[in-house]
Amino acid sequence: MIFLQLFWEFFRSGLLAVGGGLATLPFLYQMCTTHPDWFTSATLADMIAISESTPGPIGINMATYAGFSVAGLAGGLLATFALVLPSLIIILIVARVYTKFRQSALVNDVFTCLRPVVTGVIACVLVNLSLSSMYPGGAVQWYGIGVFAFCTALAFTFKRLHPIFIILIGAAAGVFLL
Amino acid sequence: MTPLWQLFVSFAKVGVMTFGGGMAMLPLLEDELVRRRGWITSEELLDIYAIGQCTPGVIAVNTATFVGYRRRGDIGGIVATAGMVFPSLVIILALASVIRAFAGNPWVEKAFSGIRIAVCALILKSVVSMGRKSVIDVLTALLLVISIGLNLFLGISTVWIVLGTVVFAVACHFIKAGRSRGPDGNRSGDGEGTK
Known part of the structure; x- marks a missing residue:
């Protein structure tokens, strides 16, 4: 029974959360109230912190952790599967349509317009992310800006350098400088 | 494969x-x-x-x-x-x-x-x-600037920006098609044709 509920709740969030991992958050908050025995809003705050400090997409991490805290290993697996299933099905259909029609002039025009728009949206995420990491609470963090400048210089100078090296440099700088 | x-x-x-x-x-x-x-x-x-x-x-x-x-x-x-x-x-x-x-x-x-x-x-x-890769002419440059403005300064959600762009692109397509009056699907000019 608990597994059925777990499946349904995460399937529903997977189906209705549009626009990336953090869009699952409101659904998780709702779960706190509908299933107070699963997890509380304090646990949820912990889960968000944990998801942000472990690798992998945040939505997936939260589903795994929530499922695990509710019903152990099987719960973690099931919640993740349920979260992924709707988008897996939808994207398989979308990919089929895209592959079929991408040569058409109309679809080509639509994506030609969408590409700069998505680039702009990503630039906005970058601005918000930069503000929260280098200008937290309205105070400029000069060390942070230095680390950013160094990482940016590295990324643009050594174009073939794997991104993980820059991430590791960031982690080391965080430990020793920040 | x-x-x-x-x-x-x-x-x-x-x-x-x-x-x-x-x-x-x-x-x-x-x-x-x-x-x-x-x-x-x-x-x-x-x-x-x-x-x-x-x-x-x-x-x-x-x-x-x-x-x-x-x-x-x-x-x-x-x-x-x-x-x-x-x-x-x-x-x-x-x-x-x-x-x-x-x-x-x-x-x-x-x-x-x-x-x-x-x-x-x-x-x-x-x-x-x-x-x-994505800014290839004046129109696409404008779209980039507008999307940043809408999202960053007006706080309009990404979903609406993307859907609005789709509507805009479809409208542009049919206006262009109406002007050239040619049969559809025969003008594969920009990008994409590399595969």
């Missing part, structure tokens, strides 16, 4: 190195899928992100399913998605009992505040390379 295990491994690799969600993953996807494997072009990656903005689910999973499908059909989509999810599952399940202590550890917190800054640098590089 792309072997299935290679799809699994490539996406597991991206999954294990991504800290902090869909946008942080873009530079890693670009490196692995476009630069190293040559499975998709930068333009296609942007197309997937556009689709991911207005379809349900985690963007990472959307991308994995999409690319997997393009390489090996339905099975490919499923295997790539499994690969993307696998590291998270293993790490979270393995750490589950000690995870509170892990996340609250001050050293871990410091490391992650540094990682977030490094990720900003990586995303900046991606934005520049994506901008070079």
Whole structure:
């Protein structure tokens, strides 16, 4: 029974959360109230912190952790599967349509317009992310800006350098400088 | 033909190195899928992100399913998605009992505040390379500026910006088609025709 509920709740969030991992958050908050025995809003705050400090997409991490805290290993697996299933099905259909029609002039025009728009949206995420990491609470963090400048210089100078090296440099700088 | 295990491994690799969600993953996807494997072009990656903005689910999973499908059909989509999810599952399940202590550890917190800054640098590089690929004329340059304005200053949600762009592009297409009065689908000028 608990597994059925777990499946349904995460399937529903997977189906209705549009626009990336953090869009699952409101659904998780709702779960706190509908299933107070699963997890509380304090646990949820912990889960968000944990998801942000472990690798992998945040939505997936939260589903795994929530499922695990509710019903152990099987719960973690099931919640993740349920979260992924709707988008897996939808994207398989979308990919089929895209592959079929991408040569058409109309679809080509639509994506030609969408590409700069998505680039702009990503630039906005970058601005918000930069503000929260280098200008937290309205105070400029000069060390942070230095680390950013160094990482940016590295990324643009050594174009073939794997991104993980820059991430590791960031982690080391965080430990020793920040 | 792309072997299935290679799809699994490539996406597991991206999954294990991504800290902090869909946008942080873009530079890693670009490196692995476009630069190293040559499975998709930068333009296609942007197309997937556009689709991911207005379809349900985690963007990472959307991308994995999409690319997997393009390489090996339905099975490919499923295997790539499994690969993307696998590291998270293993790490979270393995750490589950000690995870509170892990996340609250001050050293871990410091490391992650540094990682977030490094990720900003990586995303900046991606934005520049994506901008070079996607801005090809005055119209696309305008669209870039307008989308930044709408999202950053007016706080309009991404879903609406993307859907609005689709409506705009369809309208433009039919106005152009109406003007040239030619039979549809015969003008494949810009981009894309490389495959």
